[in-house]
Amino acid sequence: MSVTATRFAGTRSVLVELSDLDSVLALDALLEASPLPGQLDVLAAASTVFIKADSWASARKIAAAIPALELGTAPENAGSLVTVDVHYDGEDLAEVAKLTDLSIESVINAHTSQTWRAAFGGFAPGFAYLLGENSSLNVPRRDTPRKVVPSGAVALAGDYSAVYPRQSPGGWQLIGHTDAVLWDLERENPALIRPQDRVQFTASHTSLRLSSRTAAAPAHAAPKAAAGQLEILDPGLQSLIQDLGRPGLGNLGVSAAGAADTSSARAANRLVGNAAEAAVIENLLGSLVLRARGDAVLSVTGAHAQLLITPVEEDDFHEEERAPQMNTPFALLDGETLTLLPSGSGLRSYLGVRGGIDVDPVLGSRSTDSMSGIGPAPLAPGTLLPVGTVTGSHVVGNPEPSTLPVPDAHGIYTLRISKGPREDWFGEAGLRQLTGQTWSVSAESNRVGVRLALPGDSSPLTRIRTGELSSEGVAVGALQVPPSGLPVLFLADHPVTGGYPVIAGVIAEDLPAAAQLPPGTQLRFELVDPLTHNPHAPRAAGAPSHEGNTP
Numbered sequence: 001m002s003v004t005a006t007r008f009a010g011t012r013s014v015l016v017e018l019s020d021l022d023s024v025l026a027l028d029a030l031l032e033a034s035p036l037p038g039q040l041d042v043l044a045a046a047s048t049v050f051i052k053a054d055s056w057a058s059a060r061k062i063a064a065a066i067p068a069l070e071l072g073t074a075p076e077n078a079g080s081l082v083t084v085d086v087h088y089d090g091e092d093l094a095e096v097a098k099l100t101d102l103s104i105e106s107v108i109n110a111h112t113s114q115t116w117r118a119a120f121g122g123f124a125p126g127f128a129y130l131l132g133e134n135s136s137l138n139v140p141r142r143d144t145p146r147k148v149v150p151s152g153a154v155a156l157a158g159d160y161s162a163v164y165p166r167q168s169p170g171g172w173q174l175i176g177h178t179d180a181v182l183w184d185l186e187r188e189n190p191a192l193i194r195p196q197d198r199v200q201f202t203a204s205h206t207s208l209r210l211s212s213r214t215a216a217a218p219a220h221a222a223p224k225a226a227a228g229q230l231e232i233l234d235p236g237l238q239s240l241i242q243d244l245g246r247p248g249l250g251n252l253g254v255s256a257a258g259a260a261d262t263s264s265a266r267a268a269n270r271l272v273g274n275a276a277e278a279a280v281i282e283n284l285l286g287s288l289v290l291r292a293r294g295d296a297v298l299s300v301t302g303a304h305a306q307l308l309i310t311p312v313e314e315d316d317f318h319e320e321e322r323a324p325q326m327n328t329p330f331a332l333l334d335g336e337t338l339t340l341l342p343s344g345s346g347l348r349s350y351l352g353v354r355g356g357i358d359v360d361p362v363l364g365s366r367s368t369d370s371m372s373g374i375g376p377a378p379l380a381p382g383t384l385l386p387v388g389t390v391t392g393s394h395v396v397g398n399p400e401p402s403t404l405p406v407p408d409a410h411g412i413y414t415l416r417i418s419k420g421p422r423e424d425w426f427g428e429a430g431l432r433q434l435t436g437q438t439w440s441v442s443a444e445s446n447r448v449g450v451r452l453a454l455p456g457d458s459s460p461l462t463r464i465r466t467g468e469l470s471s472e473g474v475a476v477g478a479l480q481v482p483p484s485g486l487p488v489l490f491l492a493d494h495p496v497t498g499g500y501p502v503i504a505g506v507i508a509e510d511l512p513a514a515a516q517l518p519p520g521t522q523l524r525f526e527l528v529d530p531l532t533h534n535p536h537a538p539r540a541a542g543a544p545s546h547e548g549n550t551p
Helices: 021-033 056-068 093-100 104-112 262-272 427-436 508-514
Strands: 003-008 013-018 039-044 048-053 081-086 116-121 128-131 146-149 153-157 160-163 168-170 173-177 198-203 228-234 239-242 280-284 288-293 296-302 305-310 330-332 337-342 348-353 384-387 412-419 439-441 449-453 478-480 488-490 502-506 522-527
Touching: 003 056, 013 021, 013 056, 021 039, 021 048, 021 116, 039 116, 048 056, 081 173, 093 104, 093 173, 104 173, 104 198, 262 280, 262 296, 262 348, 262 508, 288 348, 305 330, 412 427, 412 508, 427 502, 427 522, 502 508, 502 522
Parallel strands: 081 198, 412 522
Antiparallel strands: 003 013, 013 048, 039 048, 116 128, 116 198, 128 160, 146 168, 153 160, 153 173, 228 288, 228 384, 239 280, 280 348, 288 337, 296 330, 296 348, 305 337, 412 502, 439 449, 439 522, 449 488, 478 488, 478 502
C-alpha cells in the first residue's frame, strides 16, 4: 500500500493517487483523525484522496507532507451497521441477472448475503459508494444513463452498490427500491449511511412507500425576533440567500456552496459593517424589489444595477425618490422600497444589510445550494427576511471601487489557470489549444458551472488517452472536460466528485470574476505557474480586477 502520485488541483487543493482502495481508506482515516495544518476538507474516492486547503501555501505544505505519512491500515468496523429493507423490483433486475449469469433469485441472494462497506461518499448528499465482499454482482453502468432515477432506488455499478438519496439522473443498474430516508436534515447526522459504515440489505415483502421529504428549508418560515425585516416584493429572475458556504462536508456529498462571487459578497458586508461570513442576498442580473420593515442600512455590490428608493406615500407630503450609488452604504427607512434594475456589466449583484440576513443556518451555513436543495429556498414574493441584531462596534464602511472584471479592448475577458490534475489526458497540445483560442459562455450556465461554447473557428478539446476516469474529488474552479470536448468551469454549487478529466483550474483570485460572466461573454485562459505566480502583480488587459480577497 502506498502513495503513487501527488498532484495539485487548482491552487488550493491536492489530489493524492494511491495504489489500492485499502490505501485510500487508510489515508482518509488518518487525515480524519489527525488533520494537516490548513486542511479544510477530505474526500476519498476509488483510487484517490482529494484534500482542500485554506490557501496555496497550505496546499504546498500538504502535498509535501503526504509522502512521509505512515498510512497503516484503516480501522475495521469503524462505522455503524445499517440495515436497509429493499423491495427487489428494479427495472434492470433481469438485465443484471443476464450480465452476471445468475437467476433473479440468485441476484437478490447475492445482494443480501454479503455485508457492504461504505467506502466513500460523493455525487449527492447521502449517496455512499458501497463495496461488497465479492465481485459476484460486478456489472457495468448502463450505456445510456437515465434522465430521472427515483429517490430510494437501489442500484449496482462495477463492484459497488448504492441507494439514490433523491431523484436525479443516473447510469447505474436499478435492482430495487427502499423507503429508507437516506438524507434527512432533521436528524443529528443527516446521512443514514456515512463513510466506513457497514450496510446489510434485506429483502422486504411488504409494499414500500417512497419518502417525498425535501431538504430545502424555506426562507419565509415563521418570523423570528429581529432588528427588522426585509420583505421581498419581486425576487427577479433568481434571488438566493448566501454566505461563505459550508466546507468540510464533502465526504457526505455536500458541496461548500456559498456566494458565487465571494469578493462582491465580502464587499457588501464590509460596507455595512458586518463580518465577512454574514448572509447576503445574491441576485441574478440586478433585478430585485424589496421593502424595509424597520430602518436598515444596505449596500449593493457586484453586477451593475440602477438603485431606486421609493419613499412611503403620506397624506400631507410626498418625498422625492432617491438613487443611491452602488458599492456605497445607504439607508432604507421603514416602509421604503428599494428597486434594482440591471444597468451594465456583470451577472450577480449582492445586497448586504447591517446585521446580516438572520435565517436559520443549515449544517452550519445560511447558504442555498441550488444543486442539492440544502439551505433556504429561493426567495419568493412575500418572503420576510429577518435582519440580525448588530453587536459590538462594527463601523459602516466607505465607498469602494467595483470588484467586477474588466475586458480588454476587444471585449474579451481573461481568466488565469494552473494546469492539472489531469492535463496528461490532453497533453501539451491540449493545453495550448485551451489557452490559444477564444471560448464563449453558454446560456446553460448556472451556479453549478459555467458551460463553455465555441465561437468562430474554435474547436473542442481532444483526449489523447482512452478509457474512463474513476470518479474523484474536484475543486471549485476546475475545468472538467466531458466527451464533447467543451469544458465546464465548476462554480460554488458543483458536485463534490466528477468522472471526467480536469485539464486545469482557475486560480482562486479569479474565481469571483468567473462567476460574473453572463451568457455570450467571450473569454480566454492564461496559464500561470502557481510556484512563481504573484496574485498582486500587474495584470494584463482583460484580467480580473479582484485583489485576491477570496476565502
